[in-house]
Amino acid sequence: MIGNDLVDLVAAKAQSNWKRSGWLSKIFTAQEQDQILQAPSPDRMVWHQWSRKEAAYKAHQRVYNHVPTFNPIQIDTTDPTFVRVGTNVYKTTTTHHNNRIHSTAIIATETAAISQLLFERTDSDYKTILLSKLAKAFTVEASQLILSKNKQEIPQLVCQTTNQFIPISISHHGAFVACVWMLPKSFSKQVTPFEA
């Protein structure tokens, strides 16, 4: 199962003051806080670790289909690759660009390939653009794809052509939209791999 989280560093700077008293300690354990404060760039490290927590949370929530919660301190990002939520382990991959950080998380034992796409949003209606890009990747008509959320607010992509439900994680922040998905093994349509 998958999750992803994108941080627009410009938006993050405008929206959040992570140096605010109490902010770090509500999200990060003492050890994680040390790692952030001792990093070459704490400003970047704080969002690096935040995006890993969020990505792992989304994967974890999808595994258990549990109600949305907000308890970031329980998601342990001390290890640079593996994120622990209780006894569950998720593998995260984080990429940095000048103005954004993007993390993906999958169950550590997962072997299925995940695909992703990332783009700059040009207007408020990013979902239409997202669907057209996904349609291109899936080589189907955009009208055949529907994004829906289940009762727990977990998104999935419905492909009407093949009548399949594809787990998809969508993250938008500031100027950017990112999504990752994992194809069910039975998915028959040829899929063009997408690069971020």
Added chain:
Amino acid sequence: MEKKLLLTKLKAIVAPYVQNPKGLERLNEDTNFLRDLEINSANLVDVALDVEDEFGIEIDNDSMERMLTVKASIEVIEAKLAAK
């Protein structure tokens, strides 16, 4: 504290973080911070910190975990105020 006053105070606390103003106009007990107000999840921490400052209470992690809706937040604040 009267529930109506509590709701007014909570609305003022979340307002600076709201990205969907229509959601704020329609704010009620069922309002979800992420879905309806489009508050960025990193700002949920600020909401918790602002609630602590406004009401003079401490929001522990188990309480913050639930504070994703107006209803749950009011329940948390009322319980903390009663325990003061």
